Amino acid sequence: MANPIARAAYRLTQSARVAWYGGHHLLANRLGRGTAFAERKVEVENDYPKRDAFLREMQALFERDWKNIEQGLYAAPAALDAGAIRTLRRSLDFLRDVPDVARRRRDHVHDEVLTEEARKNFPRYYLQNFHYQSGGWLTEDSAKLYDFQVEALFAGTADAMRRQALVPIAAHMKGCDQRQMNLLDVATGTGRFLTFVKDTWPRLKTTALDLSPAYLDEAKKALKPWRDVTYLEANAEAMPLPGASQDIVTAIYLFHELPPKVRTIVAKEIARVLKPGGLFVLVDSIQPGDTPGFEALTEFFPQAFHEPYFESYQTWNVAETFESAGLWHQFQTPAFLSKVAVFAAPKH
Numbered sequence: 001m002a003n004p005i006a007r008a009a010y011r012l013t014q015s016a017r018v019a020w021y022g023g024h025h026l027l028a029n030r031l032g033r034g035t036a037f038a039e040r041k042v043e044v045e046n047d048y049p050k051r052d053a054f055l056r057e058m059q060a061l062f063e064r065d066w067k068n069i070e071q072g073l074y075a076a077p078a079a080l081d082a083g084a085i086r087t088l089r090r091s092l093d094f095l096r097d098v099p100d101v102a103r104r105r106r107d108h109v110h111d112e113v114l115t116e117e118a119r120k121n122f123p124r125y126y127l128q129n130f131h132y133q134s135g136g137w138l139t140e141d142s143a144k145l146y147d148f149q150v151e152a153l154f155a156g157t158a159d160a161m162r163r164q165a166l167v168p169i170a171a172h173m174k175g176c177d178q179r180q181m182n183l184l185d186v187a188t189g190t191g192r193f194l195t196f197v198k199d200t201w202p203r204l205k206t207t208a209l210d211l212s213p214a215y216l217d218e219a220k221k222a223l224k225p226w227r228d229v230t231y232l233e234a235n236a237e238a239m240p241l242p243g244a245s246q247d248i249v250t251a252i253y254l255f256h257e258l259p260p261k262v263r264t265i266v267a268k269e270i271a272r273v274l275k276p277g278g279l280f281v282l283v284d285s286i287q288p289g290d291t292p293g294f295e296a297l298t299e300f301f302p303q304a305f306h307e308p309y310f311e312s313y314q315t316w317n318v319a320e321t322f323e324s325a326g327l328w329h330q331f332q333t334p335a336f337l338s339k340v341a342v343f344a345a346p347k348h
Helices: 006-032 049-071 084-107 140-153 157-163 166-173 191-199 213-222 259-273 297-305 310-314 316-326
Strands: 184-186 205-210 229-233 244-252 274-285 328-335 336-343
Touching: 006 049, 006 084, 006 140, 049 157, 049 184, 084 140, 084 157, 084 166, 140 157, 140 166, 166 191, 166 205, 166 213, 184 191, 184 259, 191 205, 205 213, 213 229, 244 259, 259 274, 259 297, 259 316, 274 310, 297 310, 316 328, 316 336
Parallel strands: 184 205, 184 244, 205 229, 244 274
Antiparallel strands: 274 336, 328 336
16 A cells, blocks of 8 residues: 655655756856856757656656655665765865866867876776766766766756666566675766665675776775675776676666777677576666657757767667677666666576
């Protein structure tokens, strides 16, 4: 039976997130005016979605999120990031960083992290100021700001979109002893998605893999409350894991930031490490046609933010790539501004 108090609490917390992060989104736009936002016009071919349609899709995401929680598929989230003081500090850091982001956008500067020393340790395509963010993927300050920046960009909906990956995982885990299962999160970043995984399956063995030592350090802080977490500082193109070693693999917002050839390499690596019958879940940006009427948003995004591989991502055939790598395409479904695509490794 539905719990009206729990439902009301969920609505209140998610409304608080939208108000808080959406407010920062609007404020960042205001602070950027007169520099980047005023001087660089973004042109799109399609019409932007009407406000009512946009809000309907957002509401549908939250309704789906709540139903999943109500059905016991995963744990209910908190309202904002843990700790009021920490959240306020992140807010101030975010707003202080806005002028630098606006400057890079105005001047088309996206290679501040490209140094000879960095080139010795990272692939060239990785050494960019993605989103025009300070530090790219390489600094402690960037790692600390990242989750706040993403939530501000998506007006407080990013976590709810990420959580939709938990639905196919819950189906795969049904009837299994979580202590005997393992999950690999490729390009884990700050470990945000894995906190939802561990909230729901605290004894599931998890591996957090990322190329950035700074982001992996942030993931270690986020996942400190849980045991059975392994951290791998490694390139997803050559994961230091045995073949057929993972029950579940996830990749959250990774593939739109990879060059086309690298997407194919990483897809093959994911297929390699999956056990027979294993599950792969991808969450990434919507593509044209996923949510009719939202095409202008996918046109706007790579122009407004430095996303050098997003244009090719828009025409990337997700199912074909992973099927060519040896996985079976189960289904895919939009989740507001994201999509969830699910694949399975054949049972031998």
